[in-house]
Amino acid sequence: MIKTEDLKKVYTTEEVETTALNNVNFEVRHGEFVSIMGPSGCGKSTLLNLIGLLDNPSDGRYYFLDHEVSRYSERQRANLRKHNIGFVFQSFNLIDELTVFENIELPLLYQKVSSSERKKRVTEVMEQMQIMHRKNHFPQQLSGGQQQRVAVGRAVVGSPRLILADEPTGNLDSSHGEEVMKMLLDLNEAGTTIIMVTHSPTYAEYGHRVVHLFDGHIVTENLNGKFHV
Amino acid sequence: MFKNNFIIAWRNLAKQKMYSIIKIVGLALGIAACLLIALFIKDELGYDLHFKNGDRIYRVILRINDGDHIWQISTFPAPVVSAIKSEFPEIEEVGRMTGLVYFGAGSNDIRRTDKPDNIFEEGFVYTSQGLLDIFQPQMIYGNLDHALDGPETMIISKRKADKFFPGENPVGKTMILNNDRKRIYTISGVMEDPPRHSHFQYDFLMTLSEGLYPGEETNWNSQSSTVYTLLHPGIDVASLETKFKKLAKKNAASLIGKSEGPEADDLIAKITYRLQPISDIYLKSEGISDEFQHGDIRFVWLFGMIAIFIFIIACINFINLSTAKSSKRAMEVGLRKTVGASQKSLINQFLAESILLSFLSFSLGVVLVMFLLPYFNILSVKELVFPWNEWWLLPLLACAATFTGILAGLYPSFYISSFEPIAVLKGSIKRGCKNASLRNGLVIFQFSISIILITSTLVINNQVAYILNKKLGFDKDEVLLIQGTKSLGDQVTSFKNELLKLPDVKNVTVSDYLPVSEMKRNSCGFWNEGKQEVDEAYSAQLWGIDHDYIKTMGMNIVEGRDFSPEIAGDAEGCIINKTMARQLNLENPLDQTICTSFASWHVIGVVEDFHFESLKENIGGMCLTLGKSPDIVSVKIHTKNMSRTVASITHVWKTIAPYQQIRYSFLDERYTMMYDDVQRMGYIFNMFAMLAIIIACLGLFALSSFIIAQRTKEIGIRKVLGASVLNITFNLSKNFLTLVALANIIACPIAYFFMNRWLQDFAYRIHVRSWMFIVSGGIVILIALLTIGLQTIRAATANPIESLKYE
């Protein structure tokens, strides 16, 4: 599904150049659940941003669904992104001024889905995430776990083929963390490809394989032995 | 610590260059506007403060309280001077002056009796010795005492002495006016030039020792003179004013011609007197018609208010810009607080920053004033200078800058320094602000003002264009007016004939009566023949013209014919305008006879109505008759080379009047001059409109950066979820444009109301049209879009991961 060749990302600020990623070769197939681990600052988020088409690499090639997209324009990337990728962030990133329903609805708005269809799909997702009763609440009125469920709901409502989760459990206590992991697992079982960054070895175990990043390089990959082609 | 504060403040300014510049420039513009207005007001308030006993000098005003209107009259018959002097022991001295052009005040051609060349000069006035004793001008030559006591004496100003008698003492020398042997004056003194801030701007003070004419000193029947009094020290003005009532009977007699009977009693009851302090004459003479240049205290108030207003708005914009960027500073505050900074020290820190900004703004403001002052002087018809050499200038500016800095910095410092460190560091600080509606309101308000001003400018400019292009009933183009031809005497006819020989000269006419204002006028009561006893008189103009007048002015005869030199009876004939025919109910005006109390004429023609006064007035009745009024010769020219034609006319003039400078102007320029005040008003509105729009844009800029800062995270999320740049830009602009649209809705009726009222001043005017609102609205929306555009697009194109990273 995705494949990177010699992927490189260099950040240039006024004073210094930071090489966040260096020669990363990485492949994820359809239906996989990949965990990424590594110390803080090693480039995990950078990698996820590149995979998620939020940014262009400085060098190297990136194949997304067999398109070479590393030189795509912002507009082309946005187009691919909105139809294929869902995001879950550590800090949820919900819009405070919108209700739960409206937050989940948002990606469908940008995909120009009709209003009745939107309503149907948002309701479905809310049921699936068990937040139906919170439909008209604002994010501030929810607990962290509930907020993250809304965020997951928003990530899946457009039926993306790939979900990228950057430390989705980082701000949650363990019971809520479990809950979210369970949901990701369910989605994966339903066929969605998932790439997740985490600091927790326990949660990393949920993936089919774990990729270790160190200082912008992939150091090891270990198969958890759960993946069958 | 103090120094440290300023160093950090400077670094902060340097870090946010764009913002600092916008803040400084915005505040500097406001300050520049305020400084200009302050200079204007200071100048206006500084009139007539130079008189030695200024606090005891008063001008006498007669007031007639008519119930719904108070008439104020500032001219009196000559004998009132001696009456006041003998009646009121409270008064030390009484003096009078008169500027009546009829008696030779105003402008004259003047020369030394020992030189042949006449020079045109203005600023002649008749002045009594008493007035001289009151005003006590500084004398350079001659003695003030009795300077104007003798017959045919005159005091001239220093600048005129230098012009006519360079390097000499003119006292005892003689000068002659208009080549008139009866008007030879002996110079009895030279005074300092009148200060610019004096209402009394004259260069030639001619004696009144024998009155304007024999017998004037005892003639109660002409209102000729402005009267000034010098009170003894310590006199109560109010009670003296009531005592003046003694004069009412005589004044009533001079006003209506009788001092007995019910009519006179009624008038006497309505008369009161007012002693106007000399320092009030310039600014506070609203409703008094006199010959002086005036300011208007209402404008002083208006401009003062505008200045305060601009200042407040500039400060509010400054505050908004500061708080808008507060989230950037929140982190710093949080950190400083965790390491132990008190709120007080933080407030000091932020105040230092805003005081520094304020000083920079003041400096820039002063620079702006230096650049703008010449233009401002043209607009305000003043000669303002920046008071560099006054000791109080720098301390005053420094105080004002500190004050402004504190005023504009207080709220933001409290606001920013009150952030809770924990909340800030956790990133959970809410950037929303309760007074969002206040910000919105301010932007709407500022844009409403801009739209009102822009629409007004459009209306004024259109009215001006209408005035300048209006068909006037005469042809104002290519008419040269040669003035002062009275001194040619009988030679004016040969001058005319010589001019007609020039190839480019089409027509020549001799008459002072011209269809632009400030020219000679002669108003009379008219009747149809035989109706004097029955009808009320119809007041109309009676002009004396020659045979070529109508041709030269390009007027249109619609009935009958023009005057003809071949027809002898035309001396008793007249040509009236259509309005006159209508007003006198003449259906077939030709050969009808009309008359005044002293003569009658038969109508030989009717001329199309022409505008002989400003377009502010309706066209009145007009009766043109053959007559002599030889001070102006009008020449209709048709030429490709105006300067060559003027040169040849000047040549002809020189052969006929070798000792008098030719003085000429163009009819169309005179016409345009009539509307100088309207055009100037257009420019002033233009200037204020520009200022208002700049200030409004700063307000909008502050608001939009505030809102965009608030919504950065939201924009990031939306983009991650697939919103396009266009989506975001539209979404952001929509809110701001709604504000501008609201401003339009508020401004249009107000602008319509005021401009419609302004147009009522003109009898001939344009209509306020909808396109004017569309244009001004369009301009404002465009400018608003440009203002928010850069920030909006920058926000919309920003990489979303940047805005989400720190969450």
Ligand SMILES: Nc1ncnc2c1ncn2[C@@H]1O[C@H](COP(=O)(O)OP(=O)(O)O)[C@@H](O)[C@H]1O
């Ligand atoms: N926008 C940026 N500009 C400059 N440097 C950056 C930027 N984003 C990340 N980095 C740097 O790149 C490196 C990798 O960052 P990141 O991918 O966020 O690490 P992780 O998510 O693994 O903690 C870090 O050294 C970080 O400082």
Ligand SMILES: [Mg+2]
């Ligand atoms: Mg990270």
